[in-house]
Amino acid sequence: MPELPDVEGFRRHAAATSLHKQIVQVRVSEARMLEEISPQSLGRKLNGRQFERTLRHGKYLLLDTGDGYLVLHFGMSGSLQMVSGSKLPQYTRVEFHFAGDGCLAYLSRRLLGHIFLVQDRGELVEKKQLGPDALAVDAERFCERFAEKKGSLKTALMDQSLIAGIGNVYSDEILFQLPAHPRTDVHSLDGKDLRKLYNTCQRVLKTTIRHHANPDEMPSGYLLPRRNTNGHCPRCDTPLKKIKVGGRTAVICPRCQRKGETSKKSQ
């Protein structure tokens, strides 16, 4: 489930397991995962080097190679796993083997992610047209950017060029916590609403990261664990409802998130 909190988990995993080890082999079993680089060139680039630190921008993970960054994107079904020994997890597509033992495995069930190289973060931001990272952005810039945006609030939250990192699942959680209807017109929000939106984004992202982006570990007031189960609202027990917003499925509590109401109503 690779949105910002998931990718942050991958980043921490990589930082804890894969730094300062000499890369001795890169195995690419699915060249389709590589963007604008061949398996051979990637191997030449990385062999003998080591990952020196990790960064994250939105849903992208960057591994510093000492000369530019390896960038990983996880699509809808990707993940990252340090493995030792020879048994690789299912859907392993690219392996970064380290001297001694161990390899960092990039998995992707549906092959929708990408791996590529950039010289710096700015190049990534430019290449993929990304807004500021949703966790790193400050309140002022966040509100400025949303104030110029039109359309539905859910679509805006998921717009990577506005703010990078939030996708379908976490936008639902943020809207539920606000609470606001996903089709709320961004234009209808005043400065106070935007400030509250910012605070809610920060709180939801930080909280879900703390709980390892794992729905089973999340606080009882969260929508996310009930999102797939035809569950009931954790606040009022009304059955949750699916609606289409901007082509994506949004899950809402039809009672707590009524259209036309903004967050100011409920305290």
Added chain:
DNA sequence: AGGTATGTTAATTG
């Protein structure tokens, strides 16, 4: 068996 799935992007439509 058809519809849907956590994402991005190119193509199409308005």
Added chain:
DNA sequence: GCAATTAACATACC
């Protein structure tokens, strides 16, 4: 010309 919608990508699951 731009923003909004749709299709495509590829695979698994209900």
